[in-house]
Structures are given as structure tokens and as C-alpha cells.
Amino acid sequence: MDNRADWFETANDATKVLLQLSQRPEVISLAGGMPAPEIFPSDAVAAAFDRAIRQNPARSLQYGPAEGIGPLRETVAEKLRQDGLPVEADNIIITTGSQQGLVLIGQTLLNRGDGIALDEPTFLGALDAWRPASPTYTAIDWSGNTPTFAPAGAATPKFAYALPNFRNPTGETMPLAQRQALVDAAKRDSVILLEDNPYGALRFEGEQPASLLSLGAGDGPYDGPVVYMGTVSKTLAPALRVGWIAAPAGMVDSLIVAKQGLDLCTSPLNQYAALNLIESGVEEETSKAAQTLYRSRRDAMLDALRQFMPENVSWTQPEGGMFIWVTLPETLDSQQVFDAAASAGVGIVPGSVFYAMNPVRNTIRLNFTNTSEDKIRTAVERLGQVLQAQHQAAA
């Protein structure tokens, strides 16, 4: 318990520090998980808010239904159906960003101490969201023929959490065979599978494997085992604070009750603006712009890593998303690297904060979406010097 309390403190401090670093212009930040502001369709966003207000201010400026405005639930369901996902409007609840979706899932599914299975490292915000329920974490075990969610004899977790596309923090994509195995195991063990997909639209190379949601669906009305989460934060702008959960209709009813308690409703104004931006094709254009820009930035980061990293450092090669995951020699501690890098004017995130159970201390997360190619190169060069110095000190 003490270890976990420490860990939570570290993790939350890191979240806070990295949000604060983002406010300091002199630091080149490869921390955070922020989209490039260059992709924000600001004229279209301004027009969408203006239209949403003027068309019906009595509706867009008022409180709205806790489940979200009807037309946005319809549009999100239609969007998912186009991707082959068998959902209707009553399978959708609108959330105040994906982060709130994670909280809602936790409040609805977890009793105190219940289990959650996941792959480490994982999204820090999810661990923050579930913290009030003090869950017990288990690692999904991929060592056998089929994955298992808990050691033999241990309690079955309430749900398993997966980020199949460009996982935060590693940038990795889960291959189709693993997805199918995970869905099969979830059905076998009656475990809900939570598919968090904030980055799926940010693929700039390679083929998109089928979603867990589509792999898990039967022929009838959608009844699990997969619960799916999406957001416009990465495809339009984070400040819309509009996300959604797709779940079996009965579970949506429970989520609505929890949602009322959390913030009554997501801003109808922001929802109408998001609806307009999705329907008018601006979201799709923005995703394409992001793909192009992020590919260049990823390439710049991979080039710089190849050039400036000392020996015995390795990293992932993501096909999309926002992050590269760097593994350092085991003699280095990422917290010390974090401090030294900050002094050298580079923001990174120490990898240890992304672990719910067993922190690996020689890993760091780099973001490539929110920094120009030039600055990425400069930052990685500085980081290389920091690592070289730490490596020599440790040797």
C-alpha cells in the first residue's frame, strides 16, 4: 500500500509537472500528450460555435440531457457503424473528454478493491481515473496459448483495459491475432474488455487491424463484451472536451446515472459544435492533416534518435499516434534523467509513472506531435548529451 501511495504521488506529480512544463516557453517539451496546434481548424471551430449559439441559444446554452444531445449520439453511432461497429444511438453516452469516460467506467463497474487487468506500461490518466476505487491490478498474461487476466486462484478482474492503437505510452499497435485472442479470452472468462481508442485516426502507415469491438460483436443487438471509448481531442481539438463511450444499452443506463453525479451534462454548446465539425467533414480533414504532420515529426524524431542516442538505447517505431518509448541501459534511472533533462531544457516523462504494478525505471516516453522538426532534433540532441553524461557517471 505504501508503495502504491508513493507511486500515485509520483504519478500525479509528474502529470502536474508536465502540464506546467507545457506553460514554460523556454523548455522544449517532449512530455505531455498534446496535439500540434497547427492542426486545429480554428476558423471552422469558430464558425461551428457561432452557428451552435445562434441557431438555438435556448438549447445550446442551457443544461442538456446527461446522456448527451440526441443528434451527436446518432452521429457517433453512425460513424462507428461505418467502421463496422454494430452500435445504435442508445449504445452511446457523450462524455466530457475521454478522461471522464474512464472515471465513469470505474464508478459503474468497480467496487472497492475490484480487479483490473492490463498490459504495463499503460495510460497514466486511466490509473488516475480509477484511483478512488483502489483497484487491484493484474498484468494480462500472454505467455500461454491464450491470454489470461489473473494468476490461477486469484479473483477474476471486473474488466481488462486495452489501448490497441498506438498505445500510450509505447506507441505500439496490438496485432490482429492478439486482438482476437483477447476477445476470445474475455468471452471465455466473462470479463469486460475496455477498448480505449483516442489515437486510432492518427495512423500514417501500415494497415489498421480490426477493432476489439468489431471482433467481439455477434449478429444480434450489441451486448459486449467490449466497451469502446473515443474522443475528438486528437482529431479536432482537446478544448472541445467531447468524448464518448459505446456500451451495451443496459450499461449506458448505469453510466448516465454516474454521469449526472459527475458534471450533470457535457456542455451542449460544445456538443453541437463538435457535431457540426464531424458532419461537415472537418474532423476527417483535420485527422488527415495530423497524419501528414505527425509522420514528418515522427521521422524527425527517429532520425535524431538514431543520430544522437548513446549505445544500448532502443526505441519503438510507431505507425501512428503521438509517442515513442525509449528503453535506456538498466544502469540509468529515468527520474534522474527527467531532472537532468529538465535542467538541460528538455521535458520528457519518466517511464516509471506508467506502471500500475512493477515500475520499470529505465524507460522514458517522448511525444513527437507538439514540437517542430527542428526543435525535436535539438531536444533529442540535448537528451543524448544528458544520457551520455549519466551513462559515464553510472559507469
Next chain:
Amino acid sequence: MDNRADWFETANDATKVLLQLSQRPEVISLAGGMPAPEIFPSDAVAAAFDRAIRQNPARSLQYGPAEGIGPLRETVAEKLRQDGLPVEADNIIITTGSQQGLVLIGQTLLNRGDGIALDEPTFLGALDAWRPASPTYTAIDWSGNTPTFAPAGAATPKFAYALPNFRNPTGETMPLAQRQALVDAAKRDSVILLEDNPYGALRFEGEQPASLLSLGAGDGPYDGPVVYMGTVSKTLAPALRVGWIAAPAGMVDSLIVAKQGLDLCTSPLNQYAALNLIESGVEEETSKAAQTLYRSRRDAMLDALRQFMPENVSWTQPEGGMFIWVTLPETLDSQQVFDAAASAGVGIVPGSVFYAMNPVRNTIRLNFTNTSEDKIRTAVERLGQVLQAQHQAAA
């Protein structure tokens, strides 16, 4: 426990039903707690969003700091100082509406089963917000010379919750002497006093007693015992989803950690728009417009109640806010009145949902802000007929 579970179900169903009633145009709803859309300054809101986006889209459309944007924290602190409240920017955290403020307070202060003292009936949304912590509720005991927060021998609650201005659901204002006594008792017992003030700006007659916050403050930096909550939902528009908590700086640090877990940040766009609307005086103009309109509507409701209510029905005479609280003969059950009124085309809220401990079943809450004078009159007339019929059936 079963009673409370039932109660929560009822309360949440009622919240849901009344949000849904608000979407049915054929019903005259005196339920809900919605401002009049006539007061929404829609041109100014549209201009504020436009300006916030165009002035700096890289900032307003991006993720922001969890504690809220600096200039809004400053402006809120300045606004509170003008009311004599001794707070600085680092005493302020911006929340996604007041509802989220209640959740944050609960997550930060409550361990499972901890106590909360309050006056019944109370705000339903607060009970929803604290539900995940399963608190133990006690009634503030006003029967002695000074108020007490728990029966002798019982555990001292973590905080006491008060809505001193036009309390939801009764519309009553706490007199100055009671406020002073409550602050003194909080200091004596080391109990935090949570002052929820969503309606304070909606006073249309009478003198405003000093806030708990100002009564509790000493000469040095603000250090409690009062934690204060405000919002622009009633003075600009609910869809901004911008509220705030003023608290001792150390507590604000804990609230920020909890806030990150809940939704990362309140929309910077919505915050910059709210900032503009406060600084340009639009918020104050809107409050004044609301005072004028709501006074007429309250008067219309009081007139209609005098004319159409059967004998042995009584009601409060609020000097502001949004609600009138009606007490029925003890033979009537507000849940049956709710059903019959809905059939007769009138939405009300059965009073029993506003109790955390001992529901009083012969009470109902009427909202006067979101309905025209004509419709208020028609609705109260219909309600009078419903009560007459129920009264005869019960006799």
C-alpha cells in the same frame, strides 16, 4: 443500507426524469433547475467564443492546466475580494461546473463512510456527487444554543454543507445570526464548512447577509474553515460549464490532483470565453436581467399559489434564487402527486428526493425561473386541481 440504495435509485431516476421532461414541449415543467433562456447573452457569448478562439487558438483549443487558466483564477479571486472575501488566485481552482466542484470536495476530503453534516432537505446533485464515497449523513442540530454537527458520542463529520442563499430546494436564505453561529461551531469543532453559492447573484429583494467565507476569515492568509463554491451557470449560461472552488492553498493542491483524474482540465476555450464575459461586465448585466425577470415569475407563482392551492398547503417566500418549496397536507404523498401532475401536463419534483436521511413525503419543489408567467399560472392551476383530487381521494 437498503433504504439508502432505494433512495439513491429514486433520486437518480427523478433527476433523469426531470431532465427528460425538460425535452418534452407539451409539458409545463416546474421541475428542473434551469435558468430562463431569455437571459442568455447569446450575442455576447458568441463574440466571446469567437475572440477566445481567434486571439490565441494554440492556447484556447489545447489542453490547459488542471487548476484552470491563470487569468480566470485571478479574475475570480478579484471578484470575491470585491465581496470582501480574502482570497488570492492560488486559492482558486476552476471546475467543470459547480457539480464537479462537489465531486472534487468529496474525493479530496472523504474516506469511505466519513460523515457529512447538512440541513435537510438539500441539493440532490450534492448527494449524487458524494454517493461513490458512501458517506454517513447527520443533520445539523439547531435546537441548542449553538449548532452541533453530530449527536453526542457520534464521529465528527469531515465537513458541513450549506447553501446559505436561496437554498435548493427550499428557496430559503440563512439569516446572519445563524451564519455566524455556524462558522463559530465549525471553528470550535474543527469542521470544514462548505459554502455552495450558485444562486447568490439572483437576489431580487432584501439584504444580502455576509457570506460564511467572509465571516470565517481571519486577518492573515485565507486558511479556512470555509470552502466556497461559485459558478457562472446561473449568471451567464449553464453550457459554459465553468465553476470554481475557493479554498486554502494547501487544499487547492489536493483538489488539483483529483481534478486531473476527473477530466484533465476544464475547457480552456470555455474558460477564456467566461473570463471575457466577466471582465466585460456581461455577467453582471445578465444577473440584473435575471433578477428582474425572476422577480416577476416568482410573483406570478406566489399569486397563483394563493389562488389555486387547496387548504392546508403552505409554501416558502424566497427573496431570490429559483425555487419555491410547497408543503402539502400529511395525507398526501409527493410521488403520487408527481405521477398525477405529469399526467395533467405539469412537471414538479417530489420533495422526498432532497433528503439524505429522513425523507418527508408531503413536500414538492417548484421552479419559477424557466417558465413564462402565463404558463406558471396554468401549471399551478392544474396542480391545484391535482391536489384537490388527491386530497378528496385521501379523505
